[in-house]
Amino acid sequence: MPSGNRTDRRCVGPTHNIPSTPKANGLSDSPSVQAGRLPSSVLSRENLGQPTQGSDADMTAVATPAGAVPNTTIHWHSIDWKRVHGTVRRLQVRIVKAVREGKWHKVKALVYLLTHSLAGRALAILRVVNNAGAKTPGVDNVCWRSAEDCATAFTLLRRRGYRPQPLRRVYIPKSNGQKRPLGIPTMTDRAMQALYLLGLDPIAETLADGHSYGFRLERCCADAIEQCHLMLANPRGPRWILEGDIKSCFDRISHPWLLENIPMDEGILRDWLQAGFLEEGVRFDTTEGTPQGGIISPVLANRTLDGLQALLAEHFPRRHSRTSKVHLVRYADDFIITGTSRELLQQQVMPLVAHFLKERGLELSHEKTRITHIDDGFDFLGQTVRRYPCGKVLEKPSRKNVRTFLGKIKETIRNAGSWTTGELIRRLNQQIKGWVMYHRHVASKRTFSQVDCRIFQMLKRWCRRRHQNKSWTWIKAKYFRTSGHRHWIFTGTLTDKHGKSVPIALMSAVRVAIRRFVKIRSAASPYDPEWEPYLEERLYWQLEGTLTGRGRIEYLWKAQDGRCVHCGQPLRTSERPWHLHHRHWRSHGGPDTIDNLELLHGHCHRHIHYGKPR
Numbered sequence: 001m002p003s004g005n006r007t008d009r010r011c012v013g014p015t016h017n018i019p020s021t022p023k024a025n026g027l028s029d030s031p032s033v034q035a036g037r038l039p040s041s042v043l044s045r046e047n048l049g050q051p052t053q054g055s056d057a058d059m060t061a062v063a064t065p066a067g068a069v070p071n072t073t074i075h076w077h078s079i080d081w082k083r084v085h086g087t088v089r090r091l092q093v094r095i096v097k098a099v100r101e102g103k104w105h106k107v108k109a110l111v112y113l114l115t116h117s118l119a120g121r122a123l124a125i126l127r128v129v130n131n132a133g134a135k136t137p138g139v140d141n142v143c144w145r146s147a148e149d150c151a152t153a154f155t156l157l158r159r160r161g162y163r164p165q166p167l168r169r170v171y172i173p174k175s176n177g178q179k180r181p182l183g184i185p186t187m188t189d190r191a192m193q194a195l196y197l198l199g200l201d202p203i204a205e206t207l208a209d210g211h212s213y214g215f216r217l218e219r220c221c222a223d224a225i226e227q228c229h230l231m232l233a234n235p236r237g238p239r240w241i242l243e244g245d246i247k248s249c250f251d252r253i254s255h256p257w258l259l260e261n262i263p264m265d266e267g268i269l270r271d272w273l274q275a276g277f278l279e280e281g282v283r284f285d286t287t288e289g290t291p292q293g294g295i296i297s298p299v300l301a302n303r304t305l306d307g308l309q310a311l312l313a314e315h316f317p318r319r320h321s322r323t324s325k326v327h328l329v330r331y332a333d334d335f336i337i338t339g340t341s342r343e344l345l346q347q348q349v350m351p352l353v354a355h356f357l358k359e360r361g362l363e364l365s366h367e368k369t370r371i372t373h374i375d376d377g378f379d380f381l382g383q384t385v386r387r388y389p390c391g392k393v394l395e396k397p398s399r400k401n402v403r404t405f406l407g408k409i410k411e412t413i414r415n416a417g418s419w420t421t422g423e424l425i426r427r428l429n430q431q432i433k434g435w436v437m438y439h440r441h442v443a444s445k446r447t448f449s450q451v452d453c454r455i456f457q458m459l460k461r462w463c464r465r466r467h468q469n470k471s472w473t474w475i476k477a478k479y480f481r482t483s484g485h486r487h488w489i490f491t492g493t494l495t496d497k498h499g500k501s502v503p504i505a506l507m508s509a510v511r512v513a514i515r516r517f518v519k520i521r522s523a524a525s526p527y528d529p530e531w532e533p534y535l536e537e538r539l540y541w542q543l544e545g546t547l548t549g550r551g552r553i554e555y556l557w558k559a560q561d562g563r564c565v566h567c568g569q570p571l572r573t574s575e576r577p578w579h580l581h582h583r584h585w586r587s588h589g590g591p592d593t594i595d596n597l598e599l600l601h602g603h604c605h606r607h608i609h610y611g612k613p614r
């Protein structure tokens with residue numbers, strides 16, 4: 001389906017009054033911003049602190065980025081998201097270009113423009129209200145729930161007079177029984193962080209280590225594991241591995257180092273770092289570390305550890321690589337470094353890494369940092385990488401990971417006292433699917449089969465407990481069914497939204513196909529237009545496999561070129577569930593046929609429906 005011709009794709013409601021002119025929704029961009037040029041008036045006026053002289057039309061267009069936005073002009077659900085994404089994207093592309101050329105004054109000006117633009121603020125608010133923690137308030141006990149809240153938020157996101165509030169301290173349990181402290185910022189602080197992240201992320205992405213895979217756009221754990229595989233599976237590859245573990249990385253990063261080296265507004269960064277936290281009404285200061293729970297923290301942590309790859313490359317250059325084979329793979333604060341011998345890693349690499357970390361206020365944990373041979377195998381990101389006697393290097397789900405997963409399944413089954421069988425199966429399927437999808441790219445078939453077996457045993461015990469006086473024949477007839485050659489399929493019923501009961505069967509892990517993962521090219525940058533075709537093709541390829549057999553969704557996703565009709569952005573797995581929208585509304589008599597449907601982001605669907613009177 002061609003991506004043009006948008007008008008006939010709009011929802012055909014009776015009152016077709018979405019304000020389509022940019023001025024009506026308050027998100028007008030001046031022609032110069034749209035064209036991607038720098039409107040000098042914005043910068044100079046802000047610097048001088050005086051209003052510029054100009055026509056009214058100029059004010060609505062150019063003055064708005066400086067922050068003087070009357071509330072009444074913004075209707076949250078009528079914002080033209082395509083335009084917003086376009087404006088932000090163009091500025092980000094220009095930031096990347098300026099960083100490459102080393103023009104730091106220009107970078108600063110562009111970041112200023114982005115963080116003071118309406119489009120930037122709109123995206124920051126959108127991100128915060130669609131985040132998983134959007135319903136968890138900070139110390140001020142405020143959540144943005146309605147469209148009015150979001151519209152008001154525009155006036156809160158101003159640099160001038162902004163002071164962050166302390167974080168609300170909560171504790172979440174860790175797998176080893178201890179508790180991890182988490183700081184929750186207020187909605188305004190979160191949105192402000194999201195806003196400045198729009199400017200910081202393109203810079204961080206451009207300067208990042210190629211083999212850093214954590215908390216970065218388009219990259220995931222599977223990329224890091226695949227990189228390990230590619231290095232170690234090579235018969236002439238390195239044999240020794242240093243498993244690095246940094247002592248409580250997030251909590252220890254030095255503030256002076258961050259303030260000196262993070263390319264962003266220093267005043268605002270200092271305020272965030274020193275915001276402190278509130279615990280039971282008492283305020284505590286923070287003197288080191290980045291607040292865990294902040295939107296910007298992962299990027300700060302990544303920025304802190306970037307440079308390690310270049311440092312290693314400098315000390316162990318490629319021309320000597322046959323003798324050293326020193327390579328880094330990093331996922332956030334988890335990293336491995338390869339080498340030709342234990343001595344090399346211990347005597348040359350480790351001191352280098354320790355020095356690098358010390359500059360940033362960090363140190364290696366001596367108990368957890370280990371040097372292992374590939375034949376003994378090592379754990380990385382929940383998987384064990386090992387060379388087997390046959391000479392093959394394989395990755396499998398690690399023992400610890402499987403144990404934790406089965407523990408969670410057991411917990412779910414234990415809590416299932418009052419649930420229906422269908423409800424239990426639905427929750428188990430969610431857990432199983434998440435775990436299987438993570439491990440489906442490595443040699444997991446046998447583990448999957450073992451996991452299926454263990455879950456079956458747990459469920460059998462659950463049935464036995466429920467019906468102590470019944471025979472197995474009776475239990476089998478009630479809970480299990482047979483399909484083809486498969487016996488003992490745990491089955492229940494769920495009620496769907498129309499009130500009909502539909503059968504649901506327990507997911508079998510072993511029936512999920514193992515599919516090799518194609519690693520991202522380490523130089524790929526999501527903000528660089530040159531890499532755009534490559535990244536889009538990659539996303540398409542990744543999703544194609546998971547959508548096969550999804551009927552209408554697969555058809556629409558292909559017809560729409562993998563993009564949301566409303567905002568024009570790619571439909572990603574991380575933004576699921578996507579929504580099916582009836583162009584001619586069902587409530588207005590629209591049919592439930594494929595030509596009346598379009599595929600959207602969940603939030604875009606809400607914008608369409610709430611943006612129009614019913």
Ligand SMILES: [Zn+2]
Nearest residue numbers: 564567601604
């Ligand atoms: Zn969308």
